[in-house]
Amino acid sequence: MAPVIGYWRPRGLLHPIRMLLVHTGVDFEDKVYPETSRDEWLKDKESLGLPMPNLPYYIDGDCKLTQSLAIIRYLARKHGLAGTNEEELIRTDLVECQVQDLRLALIKLGYHEYSEEAREKYLKETLANHLKLLSGYLGDHPWVAGNKMTYVDFLLHDTLDWHLFLDPTCLDGYQNLKDFLARFESQPNIKAFMESEKFLKWPIFGPMSKWGYDDAGSKLRFPD
Ligand SMILES: N[C@@H](CCC(=O)N[C@@H](CS)C(=O)NCC(=O)O)C(=O)O
The missing domain is CATH 1.20.1050.130 (Glutathione S-transferase Yfyf (Class Pi); Chain A, domain 2)
Structure with a gap:
């Protein structure tokens, strides 16, 4: 089964x-x-x-x-998507934790604090800080671990994608993160799935969330 x-x-x-x-x-x-x-x-x-x-x-x-x-x-x-040596493990552990901090920050904003003012502050301070760190650490590597794709790439992709709903321009100035998203989304099975009817783009959070259920914040990237 x-x-x-x-x-x-x-x-x-x-x-x-x-x-x-x-x-x-x-x-x-x-x-x-x-x-x-x-x-x-x-x-x-x-x-x-x-x-x-x-x-x-x-x-x-x-x-x-x-x-x-x-x-x-x-x-x-x-499925062979974990780090396989100390360097890969350190890189994936570090980014996993950093991404988790960023995910929790958006969950806090979305569920508890959301307002236009809070969104602006979050974009300028919290997100800008995280993106600078993540972009700098990824550098020229294709994947978080280096050359090997790992599960942390799935966490990073999802988290960056969440933020594109919050502000579709938030990755402007971070070309390596944009390239990372494109690289991830061009993996054959992922691409086919994202183009299929099974793929759910939205909503990200549940109905208790302030972000996405009561005003235009939900409609930034995918207007329908
Ligand atoms: N740390 C847990 C959090 C799990 C969690 O909070 N689940 C929520 C949805 S995001 C839920 O509704 N759980 C069902 C329950 O509490 O009965 C995880 O990462 O899986």
Whole structure:
């Protein structure tokens, strides 16, 4: 039986995991819980045999995982998308943590603080600082680890893509990050998936988010 990934409908924390599976060509099933009600998820929550029940989850026979980073690290080891030497491991660990800080910053802005003023401040201070660091560290390398694509590229891609919804011009001045996005999106399975009807561009966050559900902030990159 194909592995199952379970999550709410929005991209949220699941997206990099789904894209990694797509890239590897593994068959998988999406179990989508409607984000408008917790009932369906609560029915499954204690009955799936997850040691730490949460969303997203990944179930493949006896392998039952939650925690988005634990899932993607597991899949990276399984599919040859983890660092393989100390230099690659240091680079991927460092960027994974930096990207996680940036993801959490946008989650905080989106869910708790969103206003036009907060957005402006976030773009000028928080995001500008992170992009400078990430762009500088990536340098001329094609991938975060150096020459090898790893799971952290999926996290970085997703996080940069989130921010293009917040400000479609935010990567202007960071040509290596733009090239990185293009490189990632031109991987054959990823490209085909992104062009298919299965690919969900939006929404990124759930309906409790202030960003995306009540004003024009949601419509910056993909107006529909
Ligand atoms: N650190 C966890 C956070 C998981 C989390 O907060 N999941 C939210 C959606 S983003 C949820 O609705 N979980 C289901 C629940 O709490 O029952 C991860 O990275 O997977």
